[in-house]
Amino acid sequence: MTVSDYQTAPHEATRNACYLCAPLGASIAFSGIARCLPYLHGGQGCATYIRRYTISHFREPMDIASSSFGEEATVFGGKDNLFCGLKNVISQYQPDLIGIASTCLSETIGENVPALIEEFRQSVDLGETQLVFASTPSYAGSHLTGFHKAVLATAKALAVKKEEHGGINIMPGMISPADIRYIKRICQDLGISAALLPDYSDTLDGVSWPEYHCFPEGGTPVSVLKGMGGAKASIELCRFSDPQLSAASFLEKCHGLPAYRIGLPVGVRAADEFMDLLSGYAGRPLPEGYTRERGRLLDAYVDAHKYVFGRKALVYGDADFVMGIGRFLAEIGMVPVLCTADKGGNLAGQAEDLLAGVEKAVVLEGADFADIETLATELKPDIFIGSSKGYKLARLLGVPLVRLGFPVHDRLGGARLRCVGYAGTQELFDRIVNALLEHRQDESDIGYSYM
Amino acid sequence: MIEILKDRKQQVREGGKAAGFDMVCDTASLAGSVSQRACVFCGSRVVLYPIADALHLVHGPVGCAAYTWDIRGALSSGPQLHRMSFSTDLREKDVIFGGEKKLYRVLTELIDTYHPKAAFVYSTCIVGVIGDDVEAVCRTVSREKGIDVIPVHSEGFRGTKKNGYQAACQALSRLVGTADTAGISKLSLNILGDFNIAGEIWQIKEYYRRMGIQVVSTITGDGRVDEIRRAHGASLNVVQCSGSMMALARMMQEKYGIPYLRVSYFGIEDMSKALYEVAEKLGDEAMLSRTRELVSQEVASIMPELREYRRKLEGARALVYTGGAFKVFSMVRSLRTLGIKTVVAGSQTGDKDDYRQLADLCDEDTVLLDDTNPLELAKYVQEKGVDLIIGGVKERPIAYKLGVGFCDHNHERKICLAGYSGMLNFAREVYTSVCSPVWSLMPRRRLHTGGEQT
Numbered sequence: 001m002t003v004s005d006y007q008t009a010p011h012e013a014t015r016n017a018c019y020l021c022a023p024l025g026a027s028i029a030f031s032g033i034a035r036c037l038p039y040l041h042g043g044q045g046c047a048t049y050i051r052r053y054t055i056s057h058f059r060e061p062m063d064i065a066s067s068s069f070g071e072e073a074t075v076f077g078g079k080d081n082l083f084c085g086l087k088n089v090i091s092q093y094q095p096d097l098i099g100i101a102s103t104c105l106s107e108t109i110g111e112n113v114p115a116l117i118e119e120f121r122q123s124v125d126l127g128e129t130q131l132v133f134a135s136t137p138s139y140a141g142s143h144l145t146g147f148h149k150a151v152l153a154t155a156k157a158l159a160v161k162k163e164e165h166g167g168i169n170i171m172p173g174m175i176s177p178a179d180i181r182y183i184k185r186i187c188q189d190l191g192i193s194a195a196l197l198p199d200y201s202d203t204l205d206g207v208s209w210p211e212y213h214c215f216p217e218g219g220t221p222v223s224v225l226k227g228m229g230g231a232k233a234s235i236e237l238c239r240f241s242d243p244q245l246s247a248a249s250f251l252e253k254c255h256g257l258p259a260y261r262i263g264l265p266v267g268v269r270a271a272d273e274f275m276d277l278l279s280g281y282a283g284r285p286l287p288e289g290y291t292r293e294r295g296r297l298l299d300a301y302v303d304a305h306k307y308v309f310g311r312k313a314l315v316y317g318d319a320d321f322v323m324g325i326g327r328f329l330a331e332i333g334m335v336p337v338l339c340t341a342d343k344g345g346n347l348a349g350q351a352e353d354l355l356a357g358v359e360k361a362v363v364l365e366g367a368d369f370a371d372i373e374t375l376a377t378e379l380k381p382d383i384f385i386g387s388s389k390g391y392k393l394a395r396l397l398g399v400p401l402v403r404l405g406f407p408v409h410d411r412l413g414g415a416r417l418r419c420v421g422y423a424g425t426q427e428l429f430d431r432i433v434n435a436l437l438e439h440r441q442d443e444s445d446i447g448y449s450y451m
Numbered sequence: 452m453i454e455i456l457k458d459r460k461q462q463v464r465e466g467g468k469a470a471g472f473d474m475v476c477d478t479a480s481l482a483g484s485v486s487q488r489a490c491v492f493c494g495s496r497v498v499l500y501p502i503a504d505a506l507h508l509v510h511g512p513v514g515c516a517a518y519t520w521d522i523r524g525a526l527s528s529g530p531q532l533h534r535m536s537f538s539t540d541l542r543e544k545d546v547i548f549g550g551e552k553k554l555y556r557v558l559t560e561l562i563d564t565y566h567p568k569a570a571f572v573y574s575t576c577i578v579g580v581i582g583d584d585v586e587a588v589c590r591t592v593s594r595e596k597g598i599d600v601i602p603v604h605s606e607g608f609r610g611t612k613k614n615g616y617q618a619a620c621q622a623l624s625r626l627v628g629t630a631d632t633a634g635i636s637k638l639s640l641n642i643l644g645d646f647n648i649a650g651e652i653w654q655i656k657e658y659y660r661r662m663g664i665q666v667v668s669t670i671t672g673d674g675r676v677d678e679i680r681r682a683h684g685a686s687l688n689v690v691q692c693s694g695s696m697m698a699l700a701r702m703m704q705e706k707y708g709i710p711y712l713r714v715s716y717f718g719i720e721d722m723s724k725a726l727y728e729v730a731e732k733l734g735d736e737a738m739l740s741r742t743r744e745l746v747s748q749e750v751a752s753i754m755p756e757l758r759e760y761r762r763k764l765e766g767a768r769a770l771v772y773t774g775g776a777f778k779v780f781s782m783v784r785s786l787r788t789l790g791i792k793t794v795v796a797g798s799q800t801g802d803k804d805d806y807r808q809l810a811d812l813c814d815e816d817t818v819l820l821d822d823t824n825p826l827e828l829a830k831y832v833q834e835k836g837v838d839l840i841i842g843g844v845k846e847r848p849i850a851y852k853l854g855v856g857f858c859d860h861n862h863e864r865k866i867c868l869a870g871y872s873g874m875l876n877f878a879r880e881v882y883t884s885v886c887s888p889v890w891s892l893m894p895r896r897r898l899h900t901g902g903e904q905t
Binding site for chain 1: 453454456458479480481482483484485486487488489490491492493508511512513514515516517518519520521535536537538539540541542543545546553556557560561576577579580581607608609610825826829830832833843844845847848849851852853854893894895
């Protein structure tokens, strides 16, 4: 593994960024709480842009309220706007929780939002509505930072009950709704009661409605989140994000629950680790269905080993996603020649362990797509794995792109792409192999129909 | 049923014409109302985005640039620089110590790398707050690099999207009038306020060519810096998206004496009217007769298929919600051509005059909405039994969740909807959605796509 050999030329400009801003991540995380409305304390544009962007991926209604800062609020402070905004949201939506996130604007004018929220709490009868605040200036970290900050803020604000209930907490990170559904199913099949923070498996991938609701069905209820302090353990599928932002670590410190920060369970080894952990807590072996899934996956590994061995992949996206996929690729004999993710975690530090034995894997933090283009031209990957944002470059280089992560807005079903556990890995594996086969056919003069 | 927020009641007109037209509009969005509207930056970015040989640098944290990366369907016949997302990506230390130095370095670096014809630097919210002297940095870089580096005062909090349009027009006015106008015909015009979504401007230019008119510049669809510099040499400005471009048209009238026309290229009626008006303004009897021939040829070529669609769509009910108000008029007329009644109409940025005109154009009981939100839209979709929503990406999930057809008429679409063939595409789009059999499976559906179909 080398990092230094392939540094791109230093540059100041960000040219086609690989990451988005913190309030977006916070909004997605808040969407995974039942009857929760994300609320941005800042300008109208931030809420609208984030809505538009997330709608393009999830293709679901995405209501995000804002304080609609104008010049006056920017100069004299946004208290009136915040109070007015919260009152309007409460009267129209009657939410169980308002997930308030700040923006670069409100942070920079020095708004003390927690104090304002406290004042608001004193001044009105909130009834059952909870208010949670995450400080998410967009110049600190990325959308992942915002996501984790919202998760941590929710755990801090809600997890109060210490009565033991034998369940566990799972902080899945920013994975797809379908991945979350799969994790829930495993827990259900093992008889584990799991509090997922967040759980947008239904809220951001739901059914058609007979009439419009203020909130989509689903999400983890506030009452369940309140009980997080009484769980047996917390499992976080994010090991690269900033440990300071770990909700599992917070619950460990405050409520004494063991915290497991494991990576994304993609690939047999990583999925085993996750499944073993769950089955250990359930006190029972994994149901046979899952061992069959695992067996089929191994069988597929064998069937396709020649197609993938030595093939070079370029993986980009969020740190945990990228390293999870990188580790899986190493497991099947592919070479993750370039893994890039946003800054803010400890990617390079932990990459050594994860990609041990993989030669020539370049791990790069904070790259933009112009950097990726430079490196890709040099490293000549056979395949791209990541969001839709790599499409232009993949097309330019004539390599297939397996879409995964966020955003996938040039294909249907971004919310239904799976990669975790045995079944998720199976889907990803098939997609990778088939993309390579399809590419071989496309490149062939003869066009064999029998590969 | 969903209640309209108290402070928004005057922005909704549902009592029919008798209720009067004194709608409240042109105001900041109400906090907490989940407005469909964006910000000043959005307004500027939309307008200037299609200038393809300019560098568009967003000065601020990463979000504003990331959300507008290659977002629009604005096509270029040459350079593709507009499709890149450049950002100063301000970080904490830049916010504390100021972003001017970084802006200088980023600008210099990007200009050296991409050799643009000019550069636009968009100020975002935070830049307004930390007080970077963007103007001064632009001046320095402009001097050093020998190209126009133009600041766009688009701090998000400085008003609504409309103020962003004005900021864009101000930026454009710095380019107009800076090049020689030799060789420009008397029969010439600038196309303002068409953004070449899916190549629409190429079609409009072709109409003008057939009429015998020279197009000096297109502002800003398929726009080029050097053409915009010469725009003051044209005899007429033809403004489509008037919300965004009237400021520039007025400025050019004052400064260069160029008259302007407000037109729309959407729908048979408005498209034809636009061509006739231009012919009257610029041409002679010969041009008028060429225009008549053009219009009758084009209309004849699409009518048979259009009639087929009308037969299938007759009786359907639509909700139209767009960014600018002027476009709503064309939509209402185009839908009428297809036998569809507009039961709800509104825009993000309409003014009183727009809504008065809209009220005149629509039916007695059409609901008018200014700066609305998902809950209101959903309420009227249900109450009015809407079969079709015309809007942008943010309105789409509201339609689809409720099992209602949707047609994207925003900047992100990839289908040409302007001109005569555009009208046919529009009809096809509407038909494809409204008459899809999937709706009959939806939990809320009372299909009345009517006509001879049902």
